[in-house]
Amino acid sequence: MAASLKVGVAGLGTVGTTLVAQVVRRHEVLAARCGRAIEVTAVCARSRNKDRGVDLKKMKWFADPVELARDPGIDVFVELMGGAGDPAKRAVEAALSSGKSVVTANKALLAKHGVKLATLAERNRVALNFEAAAVAAVPIVKTLREGLSGNAVHRIYGILNGTCNYILSRMEHERMPFAECLKEAQRLGYAEADPTFDIEGHDTAQKLAILASLAFGTRVEQSAIYVEGISSITPADLMAADELGYRVKLLGVAVKTPKGIEQRVHPTMLRKDSPIAQVMGVTNAATIDAEGLDPLTLVGPGAGGMATASAVLSDIADIARGQTGAPFGRPIARLAAVRKAPMQRHEGGYYIRMLARDKPGTAATIATRLAEQEISLESIVQRPHLGEEGGEAKARSVPVILVTYATTEDAVRKALAAVGRDRVISGRPQVIRIEKN
Amino acid sequence: MAASLKVGVAGLGTVGTTLVAQVVRRHEVLAARCGRAIEVTAVCARSRNKDRGVDLKKMKWFADPVELARDPGIDVFVELMGGAGDPAKRAVEAALSSGKSVVTANKALLAKHGVKLATLAERNRVALNFEAAAVAAVPIVKTLREGLSGNAVHRIYGILNGTCNYILSRMEHERMPFAECLKEAQRLGYAEADPTFDIEGHDTAQKLAILASLAFGTRVEQSAIYVEGISSITPADLMAADELGYRVKLLGVAVKTPKGIEQRVHPTMLRKDSPIAQVMGVTNAATIDAEGLDPLTLVGPGAGGMATASAVLSDIADIARGQTGAPFGRPIARLAAVRKAPMQRHEGGYYIRMLARDKPGTAATIATRLAEQEISLESIVQRPHLGEEGGEAKARSVPVILVTYATTEDAVRKALAAVGRDRVISGRPQVIRIEKN
Numbered sequence: 112m113a114a115s116l117k118v119g120v121a122g123l124g125t126v127g128t129t130l131v132a133q134v135v136r137r138h139e140v141l142a143a144r145c146g147r148a149i150e151v152t153a154v155c156a157r158s159r160n161k162d163r164g165v166d167l168k169k170m171k172w173f174a175d176p177v178e179l180a181r182d183p184g185i186d187v188f189v190e191l192m193g194g195a196g197d198p199a200k201r202a203v204e205a206a207l208s209s210g211k212s213v214v215t216a217n218k219a220l221l222a223k224h225g226v227k228l229a230t231l232a233e234r235n236r237v238a239l240n241f242e243a244a245a246v247a248a249v250p251i252v253k254t255l256r257e258g259l260s261g262n263a264v265h266r267i268y269g270i271l272n273g274t275c276n277y278i279l280s281r282m283e284h285e286r287m288p289f290a291e292c293l294k295e296a297q298r299l300g301y302a303e304a305d306p307t308f309d310i311e312g313h314d315t316a317q318k319l320a321i322l323a324s325l326a327f328g329t330r331v332e333q334s335a336i337y338v339e340g341i342s343s344i345t346p347a348d349l350m351a352a353d354e355l356g357y358r359v360k361l362l363g364v365a366v367k368t369p370k371g372i373e374q375r376v377h378p379t380m381l382r383k384d385s386p387i388a389q390v391m392g393v394t395n396a397a398t399i400d401a402e403g404l405d406p407l408t409l410v411g412p413g414a415g416g417m418a419t420a421s422a423v424l425s426d427i428a429d430i431a432r433g434q435t436g437a438p439f440g441r442p443i444a445r446l447a448a449v450r451k452a453p454m455q456r457h458e459g460g461y462y463i464r465m466l467a468r469d470k471p472g473t474a475a476t477i478a479t480r481l482a483e484q485e486i487s488l489e490s491i492v493q494r495p496h497l498g499e500e501g502g503e504a505k506a507r508s509v510p511v512i513l514v515t516y517a518t519t520e521d522a523v524r525k526a527l528a529a530v531g532r533d534r535v536i537s538g539r540p541q542v543i544r545i546e547k548n
Numbered sequence: 549m550a551a552s553l554k555v556g557v558a559g560l561g562t563v564g565t566t567l568v569a570q571v572v573r574r575h576e577v578l579a580a581r582c583g584r585a586i587e588v589t590a591v592c593a594r595s596r597n598k599d600r601g602v603d604l605k606k607m608k609w610f611a612d613p614v615e616l617a618r619d620p621g622i623d624v625f626v627e628l629m630g631g632a633g634d635p636a637k638r639a640v641e642a643a644l645s646s647g648k649s650v651v652t653a654n655k656a657l658l659a660k661h662g663v664k665l666a667t668l669a670e671r672n673r674v675a676l677n678f679e680a681a682a683v684a685a686v687p688i689v690k691t692l693r694e695g696l697s698g699n700a701v702h703r704i705y706g707i708l709n710g711t712c713n714y715i716l717s718r719m720e721h722e723r724m725p726f727a728e729c730l731k732e733a734q735r736l737g738y739a740e741a742d743p744t745f746d747i748e749g750h751d752t753a754q755k756l757a758i759l760a761s762l763a764f765g766t767r768v769e770q771s772a773i774y775v776e777g778i779s780s781i782t783p784a785d786l787m788a789a790d791e792l793g794y795r796v797k798l799l800g801v802a803v804k805t806p807k808g809i810e811q812r813v814h815p816t817m818l819r820k821d822s823p824i825a826q827v828m829g830v831t832n833a834a835t836i837d838a839e840g841l842d843p844l845t846l847v848g849p850g851a852g853g854m855a856t857a858s859a860v861l862s863d864i865a866d867i868a869r870g871q872t873g874a875p876f877g878r879p880i881a882r883l884a885a886v887r888k889a890p891m892q893r894h895e896g897g898y899y900i901r902m903l904a905r906d907k908p909g910t911a912a913t914i915a916t917r918l919a920e921q922e923i924s925l926e927s928i929v930q931r932p933h934l935g936e937e938g939g940e941a942k943a944r945s946v947p948v949i950l951v952t953y954a955t956t957e958d959a960v961r962k963a964l965a966a967v968g969r970d971r972v973i974s975g976r977p978q979v980i981r982i983e984k985n
Contacts, residue, residue: 143878250695258687260581261861403854411844424698434871441580
């Protein structure tokens with residue numbers, strides 16, 4: 112049997128300690144599966160004295176991750192520190208430059224510096240694996256990188272953030288407002304004390320940037336992504352969606368259009384019979400539409416210590432077996448620049464909920480403004496209970512829900528701006544894009 | 549760039565011709581993704597003159613697949629002829645023995661001779677890849693072989709046959725009897741003229757044999773599988789399932805139990821909120837339960853020319869990239885013999901539907917027989933419409949539906965045999981096992 116693969120782990124939080132424990136516990140199976148043993152020989156973390164519940168005595172201790180990354184005693188550097196900047200970036204660069212393969216769960220780092228790091232990996236002929244940076248234990252990176260080599264991908268979309276999906280699921284299930292569900296999620300440890308990164312869609316955007324690159328053979332470019340979070344969604348929207356046969360999910364969507372590649376993160380109405388509309392709670396899911404194939408959907412745990420450690424370990428096992436494909440599925444020189452399709456030109460159906468002032472001519476005004484932009488309506492619903500969150504100030508307003516046929520973002524924005532100027536509605540209209548399955 | 553990978557394809561049906569066309573059409577992308585070009589240089593089929601809509605002029609023609617398999621001009625032999633015996637077996641053996649990697653979509657061959665062929669591959673240090681033999685474009689083989697290296701699998705279960713799922717979906721949706729839905733499936737090309745292989749569960753069993761081996765590191769052994777088909781399922785069962793919160797699916801299930809590994813194929817009641825209960829029509833799906841992880845579910849096209857060709861091509865691409873792992877995930881010497889858990893000792897909940905004779909004492913007799921076997925009941929439903937397929941002969945019978953708490957197969961069989969001897973029911977009771985998600 113070949114010499115064992117020596118792994119250095121930087122970052123000993125939940126994922127790091129779970130990983131170290133799994134490598135020990137699964138030692139024999141891993142050796143059989145990979146044709147060589149895997150051992151963690153060195154670690155690095157902030158505090159040496161903390162009891163982490165795993166035996167680190169036989170491992171070399173490093174206080175500086177960059178030093179660990181350069182340690183000639185390791186073959187693979189596992190980066191679990193997080194953060195788009197240093198020390199994670201410097202350590203990963205040091206490892207790649209000194210000819211070590213890298214496994215990382217760091218989506219921020221890849222979304223920002225993915226191309227640069229992949230270039231370094233390519234130049235040094237080492238692996239840069241990051242299954243855990245996308246949807247943790249759900250093998251979406253492997254599926255895009257290796258499983259679908261033969262079919263062009265048209266679209267990938269998914270629930271890439273468990274916090275948002277948990278909140279939306281609770282809001283729908285218990286008709287509780289967003290703020291309350293967020294508090295619940297925080298109490299249960301599903302949301303951070305500062306939840307902005309999750310609920311405003313940035314976490315989803317980072318993962319989408321990585322997946323879009325793998326799907327379309329383009330350079331990772333987080334800045335090309337249009338991002339909207341879920342904080343404006345109300346139980347009234349979820350109830351209306353339900354009545355219309357939809358469910359609201361925060362999706363990351365990357366799709367090839369004649370105008371370029373659209374990459375967007377926003378609350379989305381999905382038909383209830385689509386596989387990912389049925390994914391509730393913290394579970395993640397992604398659907399891939401590829402040429403000539405019915406959709407392929409992967410559903411599973413997208414976060415958590417074991418789920419993330421599992422993905423990291425499968426990346427390490429690939430390296431142990433000698434699988435060192437290109438990080439983004441093709442050589443860097445073959446990754447195309449993203450031709451960004453502008454959001455204004457997005458085409459699709461729209462759900463629009465507004466509080467219309469209850470006076471003569473309001474309906475006619477709204478209808479006229481939509482018609483001016485050539486927006487056709489699939490349905491109009493006007494029912495008191497659909498806007499039940501309204502307070503005293505809205506007492507004489509009537510909730511109106513419109514579902515449009517395919518139109519453009521630009522047309523919708525212009526029509527709603529005109530309706531706003533006409534002073535026939537109270538507050539801002541709620542707009543949710545509809546994604547076809 | 550390295551020399552191109554030369555592929556010989558035996559079998560030019562829908563999958564073979566789709567594959568040949570895809571290799572040409574995706575030539576450039578494949579070369580970029582694999583670091584070397586892929587070309588089909590030789591083919592073999594029964595009739596040379598048939599117009600298959602693809603240009604075969606530049607390819608070497610073989611009338612004998614074994615000769616193609618031995619052709620020194622090819623690196624990879626793709627077997628798409630099907631069948632557990634010769635010529636497929638002899639051709640695959642010839643290819644492996646002469647140092648060529650093999651990609652096959654042939655589940656029958658693998659279920660029967662998987663260990664033998666994998667041994668030959670191992671001895672010759674070549675790849676034997678078979679993603680297409682399980683769930684076609686759904687990357688379940690890759691996920692089990694590579695994606696979950698770090699976590700022990702407890703259970704894998706899935707909808708592995710589109711014909712059966714199509715028939716059950718239609719039966720449920722349109723309350724049409726089995727025979728009629730089968731005819732519809734035949735008319736639409738979803739079922740063969742002789743549908744036995746699909747509807748009696750044998751196709752599912754072959755796929756399950758392959759997946760169980762990958763999941764548990766055991767030797768492929770189709771004979772260890774308990775198999776029951778769907779032909780006895782009635783619309784009344786599907787309606788009763790619906791009322792009880794379940795859906796009926798033909799599942800392949802492989803699960804580790806203290807008594808050994810259970811491998812079984814049978815109609816199964818699944819809670820409607822489980823991801824695979826929601827998979828309708830010809831779509832396939834599989835769920836993997838692994839230690840410490842929430843379930844991972846893959847849903848997608850499990851059959852069809854493009855779906856199968858896509859899986860074959862991703863297997864070829866892996867070989868082009870130099871990825872040649874062990875066919876069943878570990879060396880043959882490390883594959884354990886299956887310790888088969890006998891079906892009689894299966895534990896779980898049961899759905900039982902019987903036509904009880906409408907006379908005093910019937911309910912007491914049935915209850916007593918179940919109690920004798922220590923079977924506890926979760927629910928009892930007795931309602932006329934639940935057995936509406938009954939004819940004149942059953943006019944004085946009342947459909948009774950029982951759902952048991954966890955018990956054993958043995959206890960259920962004994963209790964029902966006793967009820968039968970008591971002459972309180974008409975016909976045979978319907979028994980459907982409940983699978984927990």
